[in-house]
Amino acid sequence: MQVMVMGMVMLSCLGGSLSGKVFQTLSHLKPQYSGIAQTFAVQDLLHRLIGDRADDFVVTVDSDLAGSDGLDTYRLSSVAGGKVAIVGSTGVAAATGCYSYLKKYCGCHISWSGVQLRVPSPLPVVASPVTVKTPNRFRYYQNVCTSSYSFVWWDWARWEKEIDWMALNGINMPLAFTGQEAIWQKVYLSLGLNQSEINDFFTGPAFLAWGRMGNIHTWGGPLSSTWMYKQYSLQLKIVERMRSLGMITVLPAFAGHIPSSLLRVFPKANVTRLGGWSNFNCTYSCSYVLDPEDPLFQRIGGLFLSELIQEFGTDHVYNADTFNEMQPTCSEPSYLSAVSNAIFKSMDNVDPGAIWMLQGWLFINNPSFWRPPQIKALLHGAPIGRIIVLDLFAETIPIYQNTESFYGQPFIWCMLHNFGGSHGLFGKVESVNNGPFVALSFKNSTMIGTGITPEGIEQNDMIYELMNEIGWKSKPLNLTEWISDYSDRRYGQKQPYAQAAWQLLLSSVYNCTRDWKDHNHSPLVRRPSLNMNTDICYNEIDLYAAWKLMHLAAPYFENSSTFLYDLVDVTREAMQMLVTEYYQEIRTAYRNEDLERVMTAGGLLVYDLLPELDSLLSSQPQFLLGRWLESARKMASTKAEAILYDMNGRNQITLWGPTGNILDYANKQLGGLIQDYYKERWSLFLWYLVESLNTEVPFQQSKFDQAVFSVEKEFIYNGKTYSSTPTGGTIKIARNIFIKYFPKRQKLYRPR
Numbered sequence: 001m002q003v004m005v006m007g008m009v010m011l012s013c014l015g016g017s018l019s020g021k022v023f024q025t026l027s028h029l030k031p032q033y034s035g036i037a038q039t040f041a042v043q044d045l046l047h048r049l050i051g052d053r054a055d056d057f058v059v060t061v062d063s064d065l066a067g068s069d070g071l072d073t074y075r076l077s078s079v080a081g082g083k084v085a086i087v088g089s090t091g092v093a094a095a096t097g098c099y100s101y102l103k104k105y106c107g108c109h110i111s112w113s114g115v116q117l118r119v120p121s122p123l124p125v126v127a128s129p130v131t132v133k134t135p136n137r138f139r140y141y142q143n144v145c146t147s148s149y150s151f152v153w154w155d156w157a158r159w160e161k162e163i164d165w166m167a168l169n170g171i172n173m174p175l176a177f178t179g180q181e182a183i184w185q186k187v188y189l190s191l192g193l194n195q196s197e198i199n200d201f202f203t204g205p206a207f208l209a210w211g212r213m214g215n216i217h218t219w220g221g222p223l224s225s226t227w228m229y230k231q232y233s234l235q236l237k238i239v240e241r242m243r244s245l246g247m248i249t250v251l252p253a254f255a256g257h258i259p260s261s262l263l264r265v266f267p268k269a270n271v272t273r274l275g276g277w278s279n280f281n282c283t284y285s286c287s288y289v290l291d292p293e294d295p296l297f298q299r300i301g302g303l304f305l306s307e308l309i310q311e312f313g314t315d316h317v318y319n320a321d322t323f324n325e326m327q328p329t330c331s332e333p334s335y336l337s338a339v340s341n342a343i344f345k346s347m348d349n350v351d352p353g354a355i356w357m358l359q360g361w362l363f364i365n366n367p368s369f370w371r372p373p374q375i376k377a378l379l380h381g382a383p384i385g386r387i388i389v390l391d392l393f394a395e396t397i398p399i400y401q402n403t404e405s406f407y408g409q410p411f412i413w414c415m416l417h418n419f420g421g422s423h424g425l426f427g428k429v430e431s432v433n434n435g436p437f438v439a440l441s442f443k444n445s446t447m448i449g450t451g452i453t454p455e456g457i458e459q460n461d462m463i464y465e466l467m468n469e470i471g472w473k474s475k476p477l478n479l480t481e482w483i484s485d486y487s488d489r490r491y492g493q494k495q496p497y498a499q500a501a502w503q504l505l506l507s508s509v510y511n512c513t514r515d516w517k518d519h520n521h522s523p524l525v526r527r528p529s530l531n532m533n534t535d536i537c538y539n540e541i542d543l544y545a546a547w548k549l550m551h552l553a554a555p556y557f558e559n560s561s562t563f564l565y566d567l568v569d570v571t572r573e574a575m576q577m578l579v580t581e582y583y584q585e586i587r588t589a590y591r592n593e594d595l596e597r598v599m600t601a602g603g604l605l606v607y608d609l610l611p612e613l614d615s616l617l618s619s620q621p622q623f624l625l626g627r628w629l630e631s632a633r634k635m636a637s638t639k640a641e642a643i644l645y646d647m648n649g650r651n652q653i654t655l656w657g658p659t660g661n662i663l664d665y666a667n668k669q670l671g672g673l674i675q676d677y678y679k680e681r682w683s684l685f686l687w688y689l690v691e692s693l694n695t696e697v698p699f700q701q702s703k704f705d706q707a708v709f710s711v712e713k714e715f716i717y718n719g720k721t722y723s724s725t726p727t728g729g730t731i732k733i734a735r736n737i738f739i740k741y742f743p744k745r746q747k748l749y750r751p752r
Contacts, residue, residue: 026137026355026388026410028316028353029248029315029317029355030070030248031063031091031246031247032315033091033244033246035060035061035062038061038094038244038245039059039060039091041244041245042059042095042098042167045098045164045168046059046098048160048164049117049168053121056084056122057083057084057086057098057101059086059088060085060086060087061088061089061246062089063089064089065087065088065089065093066089066133071134071135071136071137072088072090072093072133072170072172073089073093073131073132074087074089074093074094074131074132075097075130075131076097076101076131077126078126083123084101084123084126086098086101091167091246091247092171092245092246095168095170096167096168096169096472097132098168100132101126102119103489105124106118106119106120106123106124107492109492110168112461112464113561113562113566116489116561132472134170134471135474136448136449136471137448137449138172138173138448138449139170139172139449139450139451140451140453141166141171141174141175142175142453143359143416143453144209144212144213144319144321144359146175146456146457147178147208147209148205148206148208148652149420149455150456150457152205152206152208152632153628153635153645153649155234155634155635159234159241163238163241167247169464169465169468171452171468172247172248173248173317173449173451174242174247174249175250175319176235176239176249176250176312177251177252177319178235178238179231179232179234179312180212180235180252180308181223181228181231182228182231183232183304183308184202184304185228187307188262190303191266191300191303193259198259199223200259200261201218201221201260202218202221203216203217203219203220203221204219204221204222204223204645204647205223205632205635205645205648206220206645207652210277213255213321213325214255214257214287214326215277215280215285215287215324215325216277216287217259217285219280219284219658220644220648224637224638224641226641227635230635232311239312247315248315249314249315250315250357251308251315251318251319252318252319253301253304253318253319253346253347253356254301254304254305255320255321255322256290256292256297256322256342257288257289258289258290258300260288262288269290269296270293271288271291272288272291272329273287274288274326274327275326277325277326278661278662279657279662280657280661284657284658289322292338292343293342297346300346301342301345301347301349301350302346302349302350305318305347305350305351306350309350314351316353316354318347318351318354318355318357319357319358319359320343320356320357321358322339322340323362324365325361325365325366327369328369331369333373333374333376336374336377337377337378337380337381339378340377340379340381340382340387342381344356344381344386348386354386355386356382356386356387356388357388357389357390358379358390360389360391360392360406360411363375363403364397376403376407379406379407379409380407385410387409388409389406389409389410389411390411390412390414390451391412391413392416394415395414395415395431395432396431398413398435398439400439400442400446400447401442405443406446409446410447412448412450413439413440413447413449413451414452415450415453415463416453417460417467418454418455418456418459419455419456419665420665420666421455421456421458421459421668422665422667423569423572423667423668423669424576425460425509425510425543425569425570425573426460426509426537427460427462427509427510427511428510428511429466429506429510429511430511430513432466433466433476434476436450436471437475437476452464452468461490462483462486462502462510465486466482466486480506483499483502483503484502486502487501490563491562491563492560493556495553495556497549497552497553498549498550498553498556498557498563501546501549501550501553501570502546504542504543504545504546504549505542505543505546508538508539508543509537509542509543513537521534521535522577522580523579523580523583524579524580524678525664525667525668526664527660527663527708528583528681528704528708529701534580534584536580540577543570543573543574544574544577544742547571547573547738548738548742550567550570550571551567551734551735551742554731564620564731565620567730568616568617568623571616571734571738572613572617572669575609575613575737575741576669578609578741579609582601582605583605585597585601586601586605586686589601590689590692590693593693595694598686598689599686602682602686602689605682605686606679606682606683606686609741610674610679611675612733612737613669613674614671614672614675615671615733616671616733616734617669617670617674618671618672618726618728619671619727619728619730619733620726621725624672624722624726625668625672625722626721626722626723626724627724628653628670629649629650629724630722630724632645632648632649633646643719647717652666653666653673654667654715655712655716672723676715676718677712677715680711680715681708681711684704685704688703688704688707
């Protein structure tokens with residue numbers, strides 16, 4: 001089974017400090033569109049971005065620029081007429097060159113939270129031609145969960161912006177998972193299932209990612225035919241735009257999970273029923289997995305992929321995750337190899353050029369099961385070079401080091417960073433800045449690229465811009481210089497207070513060294529108890545100092561959308577820390593039976609701090625609960641569907657399941673959510689503590705949990721409408737909060 005597929009995978013050696021053979025290219029994975037078509041696509045992108053100023057750029061896509069190694073390359077130069085010429089080996093390379101010029105020569109910035117695009121006129125001159133070649137064949141983007149945590153309610157206008165962002169940031173291999181349920185419905189109907197059985201199988205929109213991986217079924221559903229058609233139509237636009245820019249799309253494939261109702265049609269099918277997933281019982285979990293040696297496996301896998309390719313075309317890369325957070329029933333290497341071989345064959349039989357992309361999360365999630373023999377067996381179920389492994393969480397737990405570089409299969413070094421799309425300043429800049437280069441020089445490294453794999457996006461813009469730049473670098477960056485430049489670009493001017501704030505943030509909240517479980521443990525977004533973890537991975541003194549510096553910088557940036565977003569985000573993080581301090585005071589006072597202190601600290605938290613935080617968040621569009629819920633309702637075609645999608649949106653960010661199965665995992669800090677969800681929980685918790693002290697009956701967590709569950713459910717089903725329009729002036733609100741609360745932290749602050 002371990003054979004080299006000639007013409008499919010090319011090996012080359014890197015000189016210098018790198019040693020061993022490296023998968024430098026998978027030669028058939030390349031843009032489908034012509035250079036002319038990609039050129040037009042990049043020109044259109046520039047017009048969407050900067051309007052008529054796009055005419056000052058002469059864009060060309062020329063694949064010969066890449067050279068024999070096939071690595072994306074761009075060249076910048078000034079030409080006659082005050083214009084700038086940008087040549088790229090692909091559309092993505094050309095777009096990356098455009099953004100590189102806008103950043104370095106024009107001081108511009110593009111991010112999820114806002115843009116700063118004051119392009120000078122005339123354009124700054126490129127004194128001599130600049131050529132940049134990436135050392136990485138691929139720059140990958142997305143986690144399979146991103147489609148639910150962030151993309152779920154997107155329309156084409158939002159997708160168009162995201163695809164532009166991908167191209168500008170050099171991403172050439174994105175996941176393209178939208179619309180697959182329409183294909184699955186067609187397959188299931190052709191196999192003999194009826195519509196009601198299919199309706200009972202699919203989850204609701206906000207939970208599709210885990211339905212696709214076989215973790216759950218049914219919950220939050222059903223999906224309407226209108227939903228599936230809209231998503232199918234959206235996918236057609238998504239893959240066309242991605243490919244027009246020279247991207248290689250990653251499509252879904254069959255991983256072995258089937259609806260239980262399929263056993264009605266095929267009662268002799270050899271299946272295994274897995275256990276419940278993540279506190280879900282078998283009402284919504286306990287998936288059926290088809291045995292890989294059952295002929296039905298190839299039939300279903302072939303039907304799905306054939307239909308998928310017919311509708312959406314293909315770039316020959318397919319993702320399938322069979323055992324995501326679910327333990328196989330057998331640990332025998334021969335069984336695991338047979339499973340992966342069956343998955344691969346279901347792709348290869350339809351597309352002889354198929355490459356299977358596998359998320360490496362299962363090796364992290366269950367290391368006691370996935371030991372070297374099991375990992376090797378799974379990875380060697382397909383020929384060497386026909387599986388690409390995403391080392392999904394490499395900035396924290398790299399797997400390539402303990403698997404001899406994935407036992408010969410090529411891999412992509414990924415930064416996961418965010419779980420659940422939760423808010424909270426966080427990052428591991430040292431690991432991000434050095435990790436990919438360490439991996440590339442690893443003995444016999446099979447690294448073929450870098451990637452960003454967040455479960456949720458639209459937060460912590462800085463760490464993603466850094467990681468995207470690293471994908472084009474040949475050595476680590478000087479982070480001190482980089483962060484100052486980042487501040488200048490993001491806000492459109494050099495401002496000492498802002499620069500100093502970012503230096504502090506870089507060295508504190510963005511330089512965490514502890515494991516992922518410490519990411520946003522704030523009591524603010526957890527169901528209250530007397531035993532909450534309040535550890536953080538940075539010195540709060542640095543955060544409060546950065547908060548003060550952002551306050552001092554505010555008068556200089558009253559009209560900067562990016563600064564206003566950051567001012568809210570840094571203030572939010574500081575207030576999150578204040579919640580922790582109030583909680584610690586409440587807990588200590590309760591244990592000391594000091595009723596007055598409990599009531600004082602609790603009152604300040606519930607009736608002052610949390611309403612102030614809600615007001616702050618409500619002043620910026622990115623921090624509005626109403627924006628999330630309105631997007632959900634807009635996707636509906638009927639009133640009943642709107643109610644269902646509203647429930648999906650509320651449940652995902654709170655209870656995550658019917659009974660709080662993954663409680664608070666995808667927590668958000670949003671205007672409206674603080675006031676009507678978190679504040680209500682804390683108010684009830686405080687009442688129980690006061691009642692406990694008054695009656696001298698010990699606080700019982702189980703009784704509180706039962707009572708607060710009613711509060712949580714009430715929020716999900718109360719039908720209240722939240723505004724999607726910001727209210728109040730951000731700078732004024734932030735200033736008042738700073739004046740009120742920062743003096744209490746003065747004893748912690750030391751100038752730098």
